[in-house]
Amino acid sequence: MAEDAFDAIIVGAGPAGSTAATVLARAGLDVVLIDRGVSAGSKNLSGGRLYTHALGKVFPDFATEAPLERLITKERISLLTQESASTVEFGSGKLGGKSASYSVLRAPFDQWLADQAEAAGASVITGIRVDDLLLRDGRVAGVVAGEEEMSAKIVLLADGAISLLARRAGLIGEPNPHxxxxxxxxxxxxxxxxxxxxxxxxxxxxxxxxxxxxxxxxxxxxxxxxxxxxxxxxxxxxxxxxxxxxxxxxxxxxxxxxxxxxxxxxxxxxxxxxxxxxxxxEGGYDAVPQLVHEGALLLGDAAGLGLNTGYTIRGMDLAIESGRIAAETVIAAHGRNDFSAASLAEYADRLKESFVLTDLAFYRRFPKFLEDTRGMFTDYPKLAEDAMLSLFSVDGSKPEPITRSLRTAARPIGFGRLVRDLWRGLGAINGRASVAGALGGAAIRVRGTANRKGGTR
Ligand SMILES: Cc1cc2nc3c(=O)[nH]c(=O)nc-3n(C[C@H](O)[C@H](O)[C@H](O)COP(=O)(O)OP(=O)(O)OC[C@H]3O[C@@H](n4cnc5c(N)ncnc54)[C@H](O)[C@@H]3O)c2cc1C
Missing domain, CATH: 3.30.9.90 (D-Amino Acid Oxidase; Chain A, domain 2)
Incomplete structure (x- = not known):
């Protein structure tokens, strides 16, 4: 068999890919990071809030070195009707330390991350789109970009949501629009x-x-x-x-x-x-596909690792953590010179133990709660508006007891539905304590390997 050109090829210089490239290059592996954008991050977009706990494990000096915008110290959540906003605000200097989050702009932030990978020794190639995966003897053996084929012992797919490459190669199924x-x-x-x-x-x-x-x-x-x-x-x-x-x-x-x-x-x-x-x-835990394949791992958004709880939107910290864990798995596999799915299964196991799959499992019921509770986007903002208006309007008429005002405001929804939705909403954000609980004993999904265990992905 022809010798592999690289130890690892990483597709996608977003937070997942650049983190993995940095960790691999620091360990002395010959790694190439490819992105289709003219520069790393030029095609990327986030709302823009980065929780930094995962970043700090790989880049301890990020707070002084990374292009961060502002430290978030004020949180607001608003229920909107056409004319009103019922807002909860929380401001605290305690929103820092280990749980610090910063606003970021992706173009400079992703470029900084790719620069770290390059400084560690990775080859970073931008402006090249990977068109396909190179498959040999039932395993991923490299990538195809235009006329060019590049081979590697392992390919890390960090190409973002709905990984086209993984889909085209049959590693994951058709996406569900929900x-x-x-x-x-x-x-x-x-x-x-x-x-x-x-x-x-x-x-x-x-x-x-x-x-x-x-x-x-x-x-x-x-x-x-x-x-x-x-x-x-x-x-x-x-x-x-x-x-x-x-x-x-x-x-x-x-x-x-x-x-x-x-x-x-x-x-x-x-x-x-x-x-x-x-x-x-938006799919949460149930949308996470098979993560480990013969000669390939899925990282970050490509692996479905995103979380939207309504009050926090997260993906970058999960991408960074999955990049680090994937890279450490590859370093161990490199030591064994074994890049089979069985050898790489540790990646899924470690993600399961980390906050990545634990948090996704915790909020597993949230996407379904939102789908089943349309009132969250219609009736409840109106209820909040009515309740606030009755509390704060002073027009010379006789004041009403607050309980009666609230009852009047809630009448169009119905008390039974209100209690049911509140209970289900609390359940959805109260989560389940363990990944094992969320999985309910589902079978491992590691492709093409005899190493099948219960209860992981
Ligand atoms: C509107 C919006 C708001 C969000 N807000 C937040 C937020 O506030 N906080 C948060 O943590 N997360 C947020 N997210 C999620 C976050 O953006 C993602 O979870 C995160 O970017 C995932 O990182 P990644 O490295 O896995 O993928 P990406 O950042 O998507 O990077 C994928 C990279 O792969 C490259 N690529 C793709 N295909 C190819 C190919 N064939 N060949 C070569 N290169 C390729 C792309 O150019 C890109 O650079 C938001 C997302 C959206 C859309």
Missing amino acids: HYAVGAKEVIQLGEDVVSQRFGLAAGEGCAWVFDGDCTDGHIGGGFLYTNRDTVSLGIVTTIGDLGYSDVRVPEMVERLKRHPVVAPLIAGGTLVEYGGHLAL
Whole structure:
């Protein structure tokens, strides 16, 4: 058999791919990282909030070295109707330390990550699209880009949501539209002082704000707004499965959010400097495909590792952790010179033990809760508006006891449904304590190997 050109080929220089490339190159493996964008991150898009706990394990000095925008110290969640926003705000200097999260802009952040991989010794190639996987004797043996074939002992697929390469090679099945969402985002330039003043922030501190209700015209999904150093990132995420029933297109949803009376004054006078759209993961734990294959691993979004709980949107920290664990698995397999699925099964086992699959399992019931509880996007924002209006309106008429106001506001929904939805909602975010509990004894999904155990992916 021809000698492999590389120890590892990684497709995709997003957070998953660049992290894996860095860890592999630091261990002295001959690794190439390929991205179709003109530069790493040029095709990537996030709402823009990075939880840094996973990043710090690989890049301990990230806080001073990485291009981070603002440390998030203020959280807001709003239920929107056309005219009102019922908002919960939490501000705290304690939103730092190990649980610190920062707003980031993907183009500079992803470029920084790819630079770390290059500095560690990885070859980084941008502007090349990988068209196919090279399959030999039933295993992944490299990649095909245009006329060129490149072989490697292992290929790490970090090519983002709905990995076309994994699908084309038959490693994963057809995507379910209910497992994916469309995201659209604008970056609006305001100036550093204006951002701080309008959002009530100290220098370097930031606000993360999520919206539910009117902005998606009652469809599953929501809006987000993150303050960057001198810009804000604002956008919408809504499920593809729901879009077919919507008269309002995604760009119009973004406009609705921008026009909302509570948002509009905050972005007034701003200049649009960037916009884009991207797929986001929405399926949670049940959408995670087979992760380990003969000669290949799936990482990050390509592995379905994304989490949307309504109040947090996460993917980058899961991508970074999966990149690190995949790389450490490959280093061990390299030591054994065995890149079979059986040898690589440790990747799935370690993800299961890590926060990645534990968190996904914990929130496993959340996507189904949202699908079954449309009132979250219609009736409940209206209920909140009615309750707030009855609390805060003073017009000279006789005051009502608060309990009666709340009962009146809840009447259109019905008390029984309200309690049921509340109970199910609490259950969905209260999760299950273990991956094993969530799996209920499902069989391991490691392709083409005799090493089949119970209870992992
Ligand atoms: C609107 C929106 C808001 C989000 N908000 C947040 C948030 O606030 N916080 C958070 O943590 N996560 C958020 N996410 C999710 C987050 O963006 C992803 O989870 C994360 O980017 C996954 O990283 P990744 O490295 O797996 O994939 P990606 O970042 O998607 O990187 C994949 C890379 O592969 C490259 N590629 C793809 N195909 C090929 C090919 N054939 N050949 C060569 N290169 C290829 C692409 O160019 C890209 O660079 C959001 C997502 C969206 C869409």
